[in-house]
Amino acid sequence: MSTSEVLAATGVDLSYGATHAVRDAHIVLGRGEVAAITGASGSGKSSLLYCLAGVLPATRGRIEFEKRSYGDLDDEEISTLRRERFGFVFQYGELLPELTIEENTALPLRLAGKKKGPALAAAAEVLDRLGIGDLRERRPSQVSGGQSQRVAVARALVHRPAVVFADEPTGSLDSANAAAVLQEFLSLARSQGTAVLLVTHDPAVAAQADRNYTMTDGTLQLAGAAA
Numbered sequence: 001m002s003t004s005e006v007l008a009a010t011g012v013d014l015s016y017g018a019t020h021a022v023r024d025a026h027i028v029l030g031r032g033e034v035a036a037i038t039g040a041s042g043s044g045k046s047s048l049l050y051c052l053a054g055v056l057p058a059t060r061g062r063i064e065f066e067k068r069s070y071g072d073l074d075d076e077e078i079s080t081l082r083r084e085r086f087g088f089v090f091q092y093g094e095l096l097p098e099l100t101i102e103e104n105t106a107l108p109l110r111l112a113g114k115k116k117g118p119a120l121a122a123a124a125e126v127l128d129r130l131g132i133g134d135l136r137e138r139r140p141s142q143v144s145g146g147q148s149q150r151v152a153v154a155r156a157l158v159h160r161p162a163v164v165f166a167d168e169p170t171g172s173l174d175s176a177n178a179a180a181v182l183q184e185f186l187s188l189a190r191s192q193g194t195a196v197l198l199v200t201h202d203p204a205v206a207a208q209a210d211r212n213y214t215m216t217d218g219t220l221q222l223a224g225a226a227a
């Protein structure tokens with residue numbers, strides 16, 4: 001994998017009181033690169049992901065996005081970064097029940113100040129690319145689990161973020177559905193140059209990444225490049 005570096009972490013620790021969840025983590029993510037972190041439950045995968053996403057403050061170490069250290073950014077700059085340059089996918093989609101599929105998808109663009117018409121048009125285009133354009137007027141309660149995860153993927157990518165952080169993005173789906181959603185997610189991310197950092201229990205999911213890391217008791221290790 002070539003590419004310029006978009007996210008880099010060195011010597012990152014994260015503790016919750018006496019629990020040392022992440023120990024001296026080093027990771028570099030290139031532009032458009034897909035990296036997966038696998039590991040047992042409680043090994044610290046989600047803690048590291050949320051640290052790298054600027055959601056949880058690291059106890060020690062340095063994290064840089066496009067060469068700017070989080071330590072040099074104030075809270076407002078960090079939240080702008082999260083909102084405009086990052087996307088997020090969680091295990092259960094976490095769509096807003098009162099909004100339509102199209103409105104849910106357009107949310108990052110609306111939060112970034114884009115007008116409703118162009119935001120909905122961009123949402124419709126991404127939903128089409130994920131094969132669910134015909135569901136755009138429905139509410140989340142009126143779509144299946146797999147469709148709902150595709151909407152979550154559409155919402156994470158609609159503003160063409162630099163990085164998507166995905167925590168068990170297909171963990172709620174059966175294996176056939178999980179494989180299809182993951183493939184569509186990564187193919188769309190790669191086509192727009194968005195890097196993806198995904199956390200998973202599932203080796204089949206990790207096998208789709210360009211680079212694999214494993215996490216054991218808070219320690220991150222590169223498992224070897226797959227591409």
Ligand SMILES: Nc1ncnc2c1ncn2[C@@H]1O[C@H](COP(=O)(O)OP(=O)(O)OP(=O)(O)O)[C@@H](O)[C@H]1O
Pocket residue numbers: 016019020021039040041042043044045046047048
């Ligand atoms: N908010 C918190 N307060 C205290 N301890 C926490 C908190 N969140 C996580 N932990 C602890 O930190 C450690 C790492 O948890 P984390 O959720 O990062 O692991 P994980 O590998 O993502 O697990 P899973 O695969 O089960 O989601 C665990 O020992 C967990 O109990």
